[in-house]
Amino acid sequence: MRKKEENCCCEEGCPCGNPMNLGAILIAINLIISIIVLCTVNQVKTTVTDQREMTIAQVGGEESYNKMKAIYASEKYQEEQGQNSSLDEAYNYYVNGTEEGTEGQEWATPAEPDIYDNSNYASDKTYSAENMMNEVNNLLNTAPVRGSKDGRFVIIEYTELLCPYCQRHSQQGTINQVIEQFPGEVASVSQHYLIHGTPALRLSAAMECIAETNPDVYHQIMEEAFASSNLNVTTLEEIAGNHGVDVEAMDACYKEGKYISKVYDMINMGSTLFGVSGTPGNVIVDKETGKFQVVAGAYPVDEFVNVINSMKNAQ
Numbered sequence: 001m002r003k004k005e006e007n008c009c010c011e012e013g014c015p016c017g018n019p020m021n022l023g024a025i026l027i028a029i030n031l032i033i034s035i036i037v038l039c040t041v042n043q044v045k046t047t048v049t050d051q052r053e054m055t056i057a058q059v060g061g062e063e064s065y066n067k068m069k070a071i072y073a074s075e076k077y078q079e080e081q082g083q084n085s086s087l088d089e090a091y092n093y094y095v096n097g098t099e100e101g102t103e104g105q106e107w108a109t110p111a112e113p114d115i116y117d118n119s120n121y122a123s124d125k126t127y128s129a130e131n132m133m134n135e136v137n138n139l140l141n142t143a144p145v146r147g148s149k150d151g152r153f154v155i156i157e158y159t160e161l162l163c164p165y166c167q168r169h170s171q172q173g174t175i176n177q178v179i180e181q182f183p184g185e186v187a188s189v190s191q192h193y194l195i196h197g198t199p200a201l202r203l204s205a206a207m208e209c210i211a212e213t214n215p216d217v218y219h220q221i222m223e224e225a226f227a228s229s230n231l232n233v234t235t236l237e238e239i240a241g242n243h244g245v246d247v248e249a250m251d252a253c254y255k256e257g258k259y260i261s262k263v264y265d266m267i268n269m270g271s272t273l274f275g276v277s278g279t280p281g282n283v284i285v286d287k288e289t290g291k292f293q294v295v296a297g298a299y300p301v302d303e304f305v306n307v308i309n310s311m312k313n314a315q
Helices: 019-059 062-073 075-080 087-094 129-142 164-171 174-181 197-213 215-227 233-242 247-256 260-274 301-313
Strands: 145-147 153-159 186-192 281-286 291-296
Touching: 129 153, 129 186, 129 260, 145 174, 153 164, 153 174, 153 260, 153 301, 164 174, 164 215, 174 186, 174 301, 186 197, 186 215, 186 260, 197 215, 197 233, 197 247, 197 260, 215 233, 233 247, 260 281, 281 301, 291 301
Parallel strands: 153 186
Antiparallel strands: 145 186, 153 281, 281 291
């Protein structure tokens, strides 16, 4: 018969306690750990499965889900970081390597920056009160002129084609009537001043393309543009074409953005030299005295007549 062990020599590294009880405990612990791990894995699997099912539902089915996975896994997508497109177009482009979508349309290329985004511009020219008359005379020599270029008074009309008050001012024929009331004494030039941002900048620059080649019809075109109910550059080109303007040359000039900086120089000069801050801003300059007065708004003819007469009598 085997002799029962009486002692447990812990110093020698053997386990203390009843071997049978310890083994049972170890088995129980392993079983519990296994159950915990199994439950955790099942929970993760359930979560992943639920997430996958949710994604499939969101993208519109298994087929779309698989296309998305293929797109994200493609080398081309990894290199280009994706482009805006429909799912089918993206799948054909990134996975199949074709340049066309399912309807045969060419793959969309990113749009070029809009040169007429008016937030990108500002005038860097400087203007001083001492040189005001030089600037006024320069306008008379370079801008389209109504009335008498050699007259004593110059009306610089800061205007915008999208401004409703400027439209009313134009349709009432205010400046033309003032010129008629002072024969040989008054000249008028139009300058741009932006209130309505990029759309107005487009029209102003297009008008300067007209001024470059056809200054004699500039003001007629502007008056008809003000009378238009749906004004844009295309409409403006149609009006200009009816007055003999080379529309192709005008369109090329406009698309080049040739006169964007000139428009901003006009605004800078108006605000710096005369304090113009809105449209219509009418500056009446007395060339003999070098003084000026601003008529800020779409005032009637009588207001302009009174200002000019008061400037005459102030000698």
